[in-house]
Amino acid sequence: xxxxxxxxxxxxxxxxxxxxxxxxxxxxxxxxxxxxxxxxxxxxxxxxxxxxxxxxxxxxxxxxxxxxxxxxxxxxxxxxxxxxxxxxxxxxxxxxxxxxxxxxxxxxxxxxxxxxxxxxxxxxxxxxxxxxxxxxxxxxxxxxxxxxxxxxxxxxxxxxxxxxxxxxxxxxxxxxxxxxxxxxxxxxxxxxxxxxxxxxxxxxxxxxxxxxxxxxxxxxxxxxxxxxxxxxxxxxxxxxxxxxxxxxxxxxxxxxxxxxxxxxxxxxxxxxxxxxxxxxxxxxxxxxxxxxxxxxxxxxxxxxxxxxxxxxxxxxxxxxxxxxxxxxxxxxxxxxxxxxxxxxxxxxxxxxxxxxxxxxxxxxxxxxxxxxxxxxxxxxxxxxxxxxxxxxxxxxxxxxxxxxxxxxxxxxxxxxxxxxxxxxxxx
Ligand SMILES: [Mn+2]
Numbered sequence: 001x002x003x004x005x006x007x008x009x010x011x012x013x014x015x016x017x018x019x020x021x022x023x024x025x026x027x028x029x030x031x032x033x034x035x036x037x038x039x040x041x042x043x044x045x046x047x048x049x050x051x052x053x054x055x056x057x058x059x060x061x062x063x064x065x066x067x068x069x070x071x072x073x074x075x076x077x078x079x080x081x082x083x084x085x086x087x088x089x090x091x092x093x094x095x096x097x098x099x100x101x102x103x104x105x106x107x108x109x110x111x112x113x114x115x116x117x118x119x120x121x122x123x124x125x126x127x128x129x130x131x132x133x134x135x136x137x138x139x140x141x142x143x144x145x146x147x148x149x150x151x152x153x154x155x156x157x158x159x160x161x162x163x164x165x166x167x168x169x170x171x172x173x174x175x176x177x178x179x180x181x182x183x184x185x186x187x188x189x190x191x192x193x194x195x196x197x198x199x200x201x202x203x204x205x206x207x208x209x210x211x212x213x214x215x216x217x218x219x220x221x222x223x224x225x226x227x228x229x230x231x232x233x234x235x236x237x238x239x240x241x242x243x244x245x246x247x248x249x250x251x252x253x254x255x256x257x258x259x260x261x262x263x264x265x266x267x268x269x270x271x272x273x274x275x276x277x278x279x280x281x282x283x284x285x286x287x288x289x290x291x292x293x294x295x296x297x298x299x300x301x302x303x304x305x306x307x308x309x310x311x312x313x314x315x316x317x318x319x320x321x322x323x324x325x326x327x328x329x330x331x332x333x334x335x336x337x338x339x340x341x342x343x344x345x346x347x348x349x350x351x352x353x354x355x356x357x358x359x360x361x362x363x364x365x366x367x368x369x370x371x372x373x374x375x376x377x378x379x380x381x382x383x384x385x386x387x388x389x390x391x392x393x394x395x396x397x398x399x400x401x402x403x404x405x406x407x408x409x410x411x412x413x414x415x416x417x418x419x420x421x422x423x424x425x426x427x
Pocket of ligand 1: 216251324
């Protein structure tokens with residue numbers, strides 16, 4: 001562990017009296033609504049969201065990138081940073097790798113992750129950019145390319161990602177593509193989708209029995225006229241065509257402005273095709289801002305659906321949660337810690353919704369009280385629950401405060417000299 005546990009304990013000690021008082025007060029408040037705070041805290045303490053390896057490096061825009069000191073130089077540094085995020089928040093037990101960006105010896109990766117107490121989440125395949133010495137270019141697409149050799153190269157890459165993932169203990173593949181078109185008429189949209197499905201079926205055929213395959217819809221970028229997996233309808237069609245091990249990923253930033261994402265979540269889950277999430281927040285488009293930083297109510301409403309579905313479908317409902325963000329002006333470790341906590345917060349708030357009252361108000365068509373029922377859960381300050389959950393798992397009551405007090409960034413900056421070209425695009 002890169003931060004000594006005594007440091008964390010020392011930091012916690014100073015804040016313990018305030019937490020105890022706040023926790024007792026919240027417990028009393030919840031008890032009036034027949035909610036046992038200990039049960040909620042136990043659920044919070046088991047919550048986990050994956051960190052994407054690429055998220056711990058400073059991101060950038062089409063304008064520029066401003067790297068900070070002590071940036072991770074390679075995937076092993078990235079794992080160290082992910083270890084610190086989990087150490088302090090106790091809410092990020094897994095890391096999601098991206099191939100080829102993290103293409104290193106899988107046995108060595110697994111060994112380091114084991115050492116840090118981390119597991120591996122979904123593998124992400126990248127066929128939206130060319131690699132050195134690659135025979136066929138992805139400039140005009142990969143899995144849906146007009147040339148069969150290019151499609152075969154992209155299929156082979158995805159199969160290789162599965163093989164690496166098997167060594168790492170991963171259980172899912174997320175297919176990343178940039179396929180689409182930039183001009184009306186550039187591609188035949190129907191034939192292009194057929195080619196994509198054909199390629200995806202070949203990848204699916206190589207999926208181990210206990211694995212899942214995720215596809216992610218995205219309205220635009222890098223293709224700006226049409227995307228092959230443009231919307232949740234296309235995504236649902238793909239998952240249905242492929243089979244029971246295929247399901248849809250919902251990235252909160254990949255929809256048209258004002259789209260009702262919680263309704264999409266409800267629809268996909270209803271038909272067993274909600275695979276998981278890429279959490280982030282947005283103001284205008286695929287901004288990849290920190291989760292909960294712009295519209296925390298929307299995040300809560302998504303979790304309101306998830307908690308409701310979990311009640312209906314039981315433990316078989318296990319969507320994969322990952323953060324997918326770009327940190328351009330903040331320390332990525334701090335942003336990822338705050339974001340993981342915001343996602344966990346939305347989950348805990350959703351647990352507080354009085355489902356019986358809500359059901360009654362809905363049946364009686366009492367729109368005002370139904371809305372108030374959700375709002376009441378949302379405005380409850382659940383910080384004491386989140387803090388307590390971290391504390392009992394050995395994390396920090398105040399992760400950012402503990403992180404800054406430990407001088408982690410300053411310490412790693414000494415052993416990590418600045419490198420050129422680290423990091424990559426975020427989709
Ligand atoms: Mn994403």
